[in-house]
Amino acid sequence: MNPDEIARLRTEATTGQGGAPAGIEVLHSWALSHVERLTFPDGNTAVFKTAREPFTHEDEALTAARQAGMSVPRVLASVLGTTTLGMLIEDLGEPAREPTDADGAAMAVHLHSVAVPDLLPPGDTAWLASLPARALRTLDVLREHGRWPGAADIAEMLEAIDKAAPARAEGAMARPFGWVHSEFHPTSLLVRADGRVFTYDLARAFCGPGLLDLVSWQGTTTPADPDRARAFLERYVEEGGPTQTLADRGGLCAQEWALGWHRVWIVEWYLAQAAQWIADPTTDPAYERAVRAHTREAAELLHV
Structure with missing residues (x-):
């Protein structure tokens, strides 16, 4: 994915989140999506995800799933570009164990x-x-x-x-x-x-x-x-x-x-x-x- 587009959407999505991220850790990246863990100046963290079509409605799916009672991360903010979604979601942290x-x-x-x-x-x-x-x-x-x-x-x-x-x-x-x-x-x-x-x-x-x-x-x-x-x-x-x-x-x-x-x-x-x-x-x-x-x-x- 385009680094400039990722940076622009990250800035828009994190506005109002307590300042620009103090740290960025890339968790996953491929042609259609990019995922980062952001650390803010107050020590709080969140996950930032950008995705190209056809993945540009995940924020809506996560919101609907949470409203339906599913255990999914909260959507904190989302912005939609012409063909790309930028989404800030709750950081679930590191897993305690592998799922069975x-x-x-x-x-x-x-x-x-x-x-x-x-x-x-x-x-x-x-x-x-x-x-x-x-x-x-x-x-x-x-x-x-x-x-x-x-x-x-x-x-x-x-x-x-x-x-x-x-x-x-x-x-x-x-x-x-x-x-x-x-x-x-x-x-x-x-x-x-x-x-x-x-x-x-x-x-x-x-x-x-x-x-x-x-x-x-x-x-x-x-x-x-x-x-x-x-x-x-x-x-x-x-x-x-x-x-x-x-x-x-x-x-x-x-x-x-x-x-x-x-x-x-x-x-x-x-x-x-x-x-x-x-x-x-x-x-x-x-x-x-x-x-x-x-x-x-x-x-x-x-x-x-």
Whole structure:
């Protein structure tokens, strides 16, 4: 992100916070977002986050989540530029320990049970079934511009998934359906010394199938693990999640349905990054490898 834009938004967001920051610690930075811990002259700290589209409504999502009773950091101030959000939020401090599967399951139950505000984008059955076609259109754009020339196999797999999508998407609106965090990993939870568990990173939150969150928990850096996913779904139900979580949908067991659609969702998002949001041809090899691997997993899990 542009350092001058970050500095300008930081200045605007911290006006009225007791003076300019005395210290700035960069916590995270990539092409679409930048996160800092700010220390003010009085010793108080806050987290400052800047984000480019499509992440420019996280302040609204966090505010709505807090109003709904979720354990999320307070938004202290926010400013919106032409295409960039600057947001000052409560500093939750350093974690007391790593979150466990029990923490994740309990937080997911809480997340999926609170009221959903109108501001969250909808993700219903039709939306889910549209993902492979949307991914194909984006892949076509990349190839029309001379990028991803060796991606014919990806296109073939996406075409097969697209043909099966209407049947496989059935059950998308079965419980749990509501808030979807979209980045629901152990790194998006923080356990404080008093035992309270918070979540954050709601920049891509939407209203949709909660199972996408549940299978996000195991991440994507290793191959999909249906047995591990099933164990987490069962833990979620034990923590108070709806029993319908474990029901078959789209002709598949819950864990394969969820993992398969999660991979399709990731593929569509990665292609959008490559073509629009980041649009850096030098990153094409890495994106193509990831998209190919996840598309292959999706085809296998969805049995197409």
